[in-house]
Amino acid sequence: MRVGLFATCLTDTFFPETAKATVRLLERLGCRVEFPLAQTCCGQMHFNTGYAKQAKPLARDYAELFGDYDAVVAPSGSCTGMVRDIHPGLTASPIAARTYELSEFLVDVLEVTEVGAYFPHRVTYHPTCHSLRMLGVGEKPLRLLRAVRGLDLVELPESSSCCGFGGTFAVKNAETSTAMLTDKMHHVIGTAAEVLTAGDNSCLMHIGGGLSRLRSGVRPVHLAEILASTEEEPWSSATR
Amino acid sequence: MLTRIRTALRDQPKATPVPRDYDHTRDLGDVIEVLAERVADYRAAVHRVQADRLPVWIDALLDARGARRIAVPADLPADWLNDELTWLVDRPPLSIETLDGCDGVLTGCAVAIAETGTIVLDAGVAQGRRALTLLPDYHLCVVRADQVVATVPEALARLDPVRPLTFISGPSATSDIELDRVEGVHGPRTLEVLIVEG
Amino acid sequence: MVVRNPVTWLGTPAFPKAAKDALANTQLRRNLRNATSTIRGKRAAAVAELPDWERLRAAGAAIKDEVLANLDTYLIRLEAAVTARGGTVHWARDAAEANAIALRLIRATGETEVVKVKSMATAEIGLNEALAEGGVTAIETDLAELIVQLGEDRPSHILVPAIHRNRAEIKEIFQRAMPDVPADLTSEPRALAEAARRHLRRKFLSAKVAISGANFGVAETGSIVVVESEGNGRMCLTLPETLITVMGIEKVVPSWPDLEVFLQLLPRSSTAERMNPYTSVWTGVTPGDGPQAFHLILLDNGRTATLADEVGRQSLRCIRCSACLNVCPVYERTGGEAYGSVYPGPIGAILTPQLVNDPKDKQAASLPFASSLCGACYEVCPVSINIPEVLTHLRARVVENKSSLAPEAIAMRALAWVMADAKRFERAQQAGTLARFLGRDGKITRLPWPGSKWTDVRDVPVPPAESFRSWWRRTRGDQ
Numbered sequence: 001m002r003v004g005l006f007a008t009c010l011t012d013t014f015f016p017e018t019a020k021a022t023v024r025l026l027e028r029l030g031c032r033v034e035f036p037l038a039q040t041c042c043g044q045m046h047f048n049t050g051y052a053k054q055a056k057p058l059a060r061d062y063a064e065l066f067g068d069y070d071a072v073v074a075p076s077g078s079c080t081g082m083v084r085d086i087h088p089g090l091t092a093s094p095i096a097a098r099t100y101e102l103s104e105f106l107v108d109v110l111e112v113t114e115v116g117a118y119f120p121h122r123v124t125y126h127p128t129c130h131s132l133r134m135l136g137v138g139e140k141p142l143r144l145l146r147a148v149r150g151l152d153l154v155e156l157p158e159s160s161s162c163c164g165f166g167g168t169f170a171v172k173n174a175e176t177s178t179a180m181l182t183d184k185m186h187h188v189i190g191t192a193a194e195v196l197t198a199g200d201n202s203c204l205m206h207i208g209g210g211l212s213r214l215r216s217g218v219r220p221v222h223l224a225e226i227l228a229s230t231e232e233e234p235w236s237s238a239t240r
Numbered sequence: 241m242l243t244r245i246r247t248a249l250r251d252q253p254k255a256t257p258v259p260r261d262y263d264h265t266r267d268l269g270d271v272i273e274v275l276a277e278r279v280a281d282y283r284a285a286v287h288r289v290q291a292d293r294l295p296v297w298i299d300a301l302l303d304a305r306g307a308r309r310i311a312v313p314a315d316l317p318a319d320w321l322n323d324e325l326t327w328l329v330d331r332p333p334l335s336i337e338t339l340d341g342c343d344g345v346l347t348g349c350a351v352a353i354a355e356t357g358t359i360v361l362d363a364g365v366a367q368g369r370r371a372l373t374l375l376p377d378y379h380l381c382v383v384r385a386d387q388v389v390a391t392v393p394e395a396l397a398r399l400d401p402v403r404p405l406t407f408i409s410g411p412s413a414t415s416d417i418e419l420d421r422v423e424g425v426h427g428p429r430t431l432e433v434l435i436v437e438g
Numbered sequence: 439m440v441v442r443n444p445v446t447w448l449g450t451p452a453f454p455k456a457a458k459d460a461l462a463n464t465q466l467r468r469n470l471r472n473a474t475s476t477i478r479g480k481r482a483a484a485v486a487e488l489p490d491w492e493r494l495r496a497a498g499a500a501i502k503d504e505v506l507a508n509l510d511t512y513l514i515r516l517e518a519a520v521t522a523r524g525g526t527v528h529w530a531r532d533a534a535e536a537n538a539i540a541l542r543l544i545r546a547t548g549e550t551e552v553v554k555v556k557s558m559a560t561a562e563i564g565l566n567e568a569l570a571e572g573g574v575t576a577i578e579t580d581l582a583e584l585i586v587q588l589g590e591d592r593p594s595h596i597l598v599p600a601i602h603r604n605r606a607e608i609k610e611i612f613q614r615a616m617p618d619v620p621a622d623l624t625s626e627p628r629a630l631a632e633a634a635r636r637h638l639r640r641k642f643l644s645a646k647v648a649i650s651g652a653n654f655g656v657a658e659t660g661s662i663v664v665v666e667s668e669g670n671g672r673m674c675l676t677l678p679e680t681l682i683t684v685m686g687i688e689k690v691v692p693s694w695p696d697l698e699v700f701l702q703l704l705p706r707s708s709t710a711e712r713m714n715p716y717t718s719v720w721t722g723v724t725p726g727d728g729p730q731a732f733h734l735i736l737l738d739n740g741r742t743a744t745l746a747d748e749v750g751r752q753s754l755r756c757i758r759c760s761a762c763l764n765v766c767p768v769y770e771r772t773g774g775e776a777y778g779s780v781y782p783g784p785i786g787a788i789l790t791p792q793l794v795n796d797p798k799d800k801q802a803a804s805l806p807f808a809s810s811l812c813g814a815c816y817e818v819c820p821v822s823i824n825i826p827e828v829l830t831h832l833r834a835r836v837v838e839n840k841s842s843l844a845p846e847a848i849a850m851r852a853l854a855w856v857m858a859d860a861k862r863f864e865r866a867q868q869a870g871t872l873a874r875f876l877g878r879d880g881k882i883t884r885l886p887w888p889g890s891k892w893t894d895v896r897d898v899p900v901p902p903a904e905s906f907r908s909w910w911r912r913t914r915g916d917q
Contacts, residue, residue: 007906009857013867014899016906035910041857046850048811050833054854061858133813162767166810173808174891175458179467179771180810181895209896212881241529241687241738245510248746255504262493262699278712333726336643336677356705356713369727370676370718374669393698401661401694402523404724407701407717412669414631415709416582416598417605419473419764422627425581425635426642427669427716 001109003031004069006062006099008079008201009041011222015201021228021235022075022102028228029110036065044082047090049168056090059083063093071109072099075224077131077199080104085134101131102224103140103199113143118231120150123221124193126184126207128200129162141199141223148226154191158183165206181210188218195221264393271354271388272435278357282410283423284431290438294382295319297434298346301380307343311376313368316346320382330368339371344378345428350405352383352435353395357410359383359433360395362403370404379428381408385437443740444533444564445793447592450778452804457772466773469604477764480710481818487712488702497699499822502755505690506745512657512690513736519660523722525732532739537568540649540682543733544574547680549647555664555671556580557651558596558758559684559737561780562793565649576649577641579670581634588615594774594782596760597708602773605630631668638670648674648729652685653757654700655734658693661721662734665704665714675718681729686737688745688754700757703820707759740793749831753789755821760785762815762825768808777805784815788828797839806832860907867905876900 003026007019019035026033042062043055062083066072072095074080080101087093106112125145131137145153164170164180171177184207188196196211196218198204208220219237229235268274276286289297299322302310312321314331321327328334328342339345348366349359359381361367366382373379389395399405412427423429442448450456460466485491505512517527530536544552552569554560554576566576578587585600586593589611593599600608609625616637623633650671654663662683664671675681691697705714723732745751763769763783774782778801779790787805794802806829815825840847856862876882877900885893892898904912 009863012906013870014901016902016904016909019906020909035907035914037907037911037916038860040860040863043854043857046854048830048833049846049850050806050830050835050837051847051850051854052830052834054850058854058857129810129812129814133817160814162810162812162814164767164810166812169807169810171888171891173454173457173768174894175454175461176768176771176808177810178895179461180767205899206896209881209892209898212897213883213895241531241736241742242510242513244531244738244742245513245687245745248742248751249507249509251748253503253507253748253751255507256500258500258504258696259493259496262490262497266489281712282715340639340643353713358713363724363727370672371728374672374676392702393695396695396698396701401656401659401719402721404721404727405717405719406672407713407719409711409713409715411715412667413715414581414627414668416580416585416600416668417608417627417630418469419477419598419601419709420627421709421711422631424628425631425668425670426579426638426673 001031001070003033004066004072005033005035006039006066006072006074006079007035008074008076011075011201014205015222018075018201018222018224021222021225022073025115025224025228026073029112029115038065042079042082044079045167047082047086052090059087059090059093062087063091063095066095069095070098071105073102073105074099075102075199075222076201077101077128077135077137078202081130081134101135101137101199103137103144104135106144107140114147115144115227117148117227117229118150119148119226119229119235121195122152122154122193123195123197123226124154124156124188124191125159126156126163126196126198126203127159128198128203131199132160137199144223144227145197151226154193156191157187163203163207165203170206181206185210185214185216189216193218195219197221197223197226199223263391266355266390268354268390271390272385272437275352275354275357275388276435278354279410279433282357284410284433286433286435288435288437291436294434294436295322298380301432302344305344305378307378309342311339311342311345311372313347313366313372316348316366320346330372333369336371336375339375342376344380345373345376346380347373348382349387351395351398352388353392354388354390356392359408360399361406361408362399364403370406373406374427377428378430378432380432380434382434382436385435441532441534443794445562445740445781445790446779446802450801452801453776453808454804456776456778457808460772460776466602467771469602470770470773473601474764474770477710481707481761481764484706484710484712488706494699494702495820495822498703498820499755501691501696501699502821505692506688506751506754509687509745512692513687515657516655516660516690519658520722520734523660525660525722525734528733528735530735530737530739533563536563536684536735536737536739537565539735540565540684541569541572541574543680543682544569544647547647551575551577551645552647552649553577553579553641553645553674553678554648555650555666555674556583557684558780559651559686560649561593563684563737563739565684579638579642579674581631581668584634585611588612592775593780595763596758596781596783602775642673642677645678647680647682648678650674650681650683652683652689653704654697655685655690656694656697657690659721661694661719663697664718667709667715669716672716672718675720676728678729680731682733682735684735684737687741704757704759707761707818707820740795743795744792747792750788750792750828752823753785753792753828755823756785756789757821759820761818761820765814765818767812767814768810777808784809784825785823788825788832791832803836806836864907867901870901871903873901
């Protein structure tokens with residue numbers, strides 16, 4: 001299967017390890033992964049902030065660039081939601097329906113939950129709003145995590161409540177966002193997990209930024225990096 | 241205003257046909273049992289009785305409360321009433337003060353909905369006008385087994401909307417304090433239901 | 439001159455500022471958290487009990503869409519049916535017209551005091567204030583409305599306007615402001631309800647005129663439906679001689695069987711009950727039973743403007759259940775008052791600015807941004823209003839009305855320009871690595887404004903020396 005990787009602008013710029021892990025994982029599972037270098041951004045921030053006009057050409061570029069792939073995989077529930085739910089309203093985008101968030105692609109398309117991963121850490125999982133509600137990924141990420149050898153999965157209380165990121169919301173309504181973040185961090189810290197994982201680097205950057213300020217010691221790690229980690233090539237905190 | 245509405249709809253939106261594939265009825269097992277259980281969930285007292293024992297039960301329940309002056313609609317079946325109590329018959333209409341001051345009201349009903357534990361009055365036979373079941377603090381309501389349906393759609397199909405209708409699910413209650421239900425505000429604070437079988 | 443729509447409260451600051459003030463109130467946050475978390479769990483259980491919930495939801499949305507698409511037809515039908523049954527129908531284009539009609543009708547009875555059933559439509563038009571100016575006292579009979587009225591407070595929730603108060607605070611309000619308060623009042627909810635019962639009893643028994651809203655109006659039969667809990671609604675709808683009902687024009691449903699859908703969706707979504715304690719249905723006037731004069735005021739007040747927007751019109755499906763408030767993480771923290779409107783929470787964030795319909799109103803314009811777009815509201819909405827979709831749509835409308843020279847607009851255009859071309863994006867990434875000098879230990883702890891809004895409480899990761907695309911090109915070439 002010829003898979004296009006849509007890294008997303010945030011991950012490409014700030015979290016290259018997530019994108020590398022996605023490539024490693026998909027190749028390990030037999031996919032032919034390509035990264036078209038002309039890609040930039042899905043336009044979500046523009047669209048969600050009220051700049052739909054500016055998001056339109058980005059949606060058009062996306063549809064053109066990825067149009068020929070069997071499937072596109074993105075390590076982000078949020079950007080996948082933007083492509084799948086919103087792009088078709090902005091431009092003709094036959095590829096939108098074949099764009100998958102990583103856990104969906106693994107479970108629904110490749111039909112695997114055991115991906116040969118090894119990650120000997122105590123982990124809690126935050127289901128990001130857009131993977132949960134726009135995409136409906138449901139239990140898929142948890143099924144993948146439960147199959148990881150060595151991983152000690154602890155439940156996050158009130159996991160489905162929003163972390164308060166919401167793109168420009170975190171800046172436009174900074175105080176409210178902070179109140180939401182505070183509750184989320186409280187729950188994360190309460191699990192005594194070493195690692196907080198999620199399918200979106202945006203939310204991880206938000207919660208992780210707060211956890212880092214508190215010097216909590218909890219590390220944000222994208223789901224892709226956990227799933228890519230093996231005994232031979234284990235995840236290393238040094239790269240994050 | 242109609243002009244404004246028509247202007248607003250100049251794009252001529254087409255509504256899709258309403259999907260009616262929701263459940264019109266449902267197999268709840270013994271609907272009488274479900275009704276009894278769900279009415280009781282609202283903290284109303286429920287008793288299942290045989291038809292020939294109804295007058296005895298009415299007597300006993302009123303007696304247990306010490307209720308002596310009971311308002312009744314004019315067309316209540318005569319055999320529901322015994323001679324020892326004062327029946328305040330709503331013909332001519334009882335005054336608001338009389339209704340407010342009496343010990344309770346006894347009525348029948350039009351339909352009862354098992355799934356939601358709801359009793360519906362339609363001002364028909366044995367029910368009287370709406371104020372009758374509103375002002376007394378105690379409402380004893382008789383439900384015949386053949387008046388019980390399983391679901392809301394079944395109940396609505398039996399009702400005539402141009403009659404004044406009152407759907408009653410338990411005693412008066414409020415969720416206004418901390419979004420938690422407490423019984424007993426302005427309507428009858430005690431609801432007791434007799435389900436009559438046979 | 440544009441007349442201000444009283445749906446928003448004059449003098450409320452824009453949402454971010456109002457929210458900041460509300461967030462400082464820890465008691466408020468605790469009260470809201472307790473109330474909303476209780477109801478969230480209960481709602482989920484009440485909904486899970488119905489195996490056909492999603493089908494009911496789809497039917498509910500479709501019925502409302504059918505009504506909206508043919509609103510003129512159904513309103514004419516409703517008017518004819520109500521009139522045929524002895525009622526009188528009045529049409530009000532805005533708040534001022536509706537208030538004037540109500541005042542005129544009350545004056546014709548010679549009364550100066552009226553009892554009221556809680557109603558969003560009358561709150562939206564500021565009816566109580568308008569009646570007071572006209573010399574008529576309106577007495578709120580719903581417990582929560584009474585708490586708000588006695589506490590000289592503002593409503594903060596659609597269903598439970600006093601949700602921001604806990605039992606201890608309610609007790610204090612009663613002790614302070616209720617004239618006939620029992621000396622031994624406790625904060626036990628049952629005792630508080632009992633005090634309200636005694637306080638209002640005489641008013642109910644003597645009232646000659648009542649005012650209500652309507653949850654539904656059935657076009658085919660002219661039947662009006664009010665859904666309530668306490669029995670104050672029944673008191674108002676049954677005992678007085680004259681009943682005046684104010685109904686938003688979107689509340690009409692085509693026919694009686696349509697209610698089988700809404701009478702299942704509404705109680706489970708709002709109070710998480712299988713059924714609310716009391717539902718009253720009346721059609722015009724019934725001789726010998728209930729009010730002998732019935733007036734129905736059909737209210738526009740911004741609804742036709744909302745209807746004109748192809749995306750925004752779905753907001754008019756709303757049945758005022760308030761499930762979206764109870765699940766909203768923003769509402770849970772800020773409470774309702776921060777929204778500055780009788781319609782708070784997610785539905786308020788889309789409905790209020792549309793009803794206000796004034797692009798210059800900065801407070802209303804701030805509301806569509808009062809959301810992290812988490813989608814919890816859409817998930818629970820019993821009539822499937824895609825609130826996030828309407829939020830982003832309304833944000834775009836706000837942006838359209840903004841100067842293209844606003845700093846945000848310039849930044850957004852610049853960013854779009856960068857993103858329009860991968861080479862420009864890559865150069866920006868490389869420039870961004872300069873930010874490495876701002877950070878240490880792999881994180882940045884302070885950014886200049888507006889980045890400071892972020893770094894006040896969160897670190898920013900330092901961009902790595904090599905972006906993913908640079909790595910890809912280095913290891914895999916330009917394929």
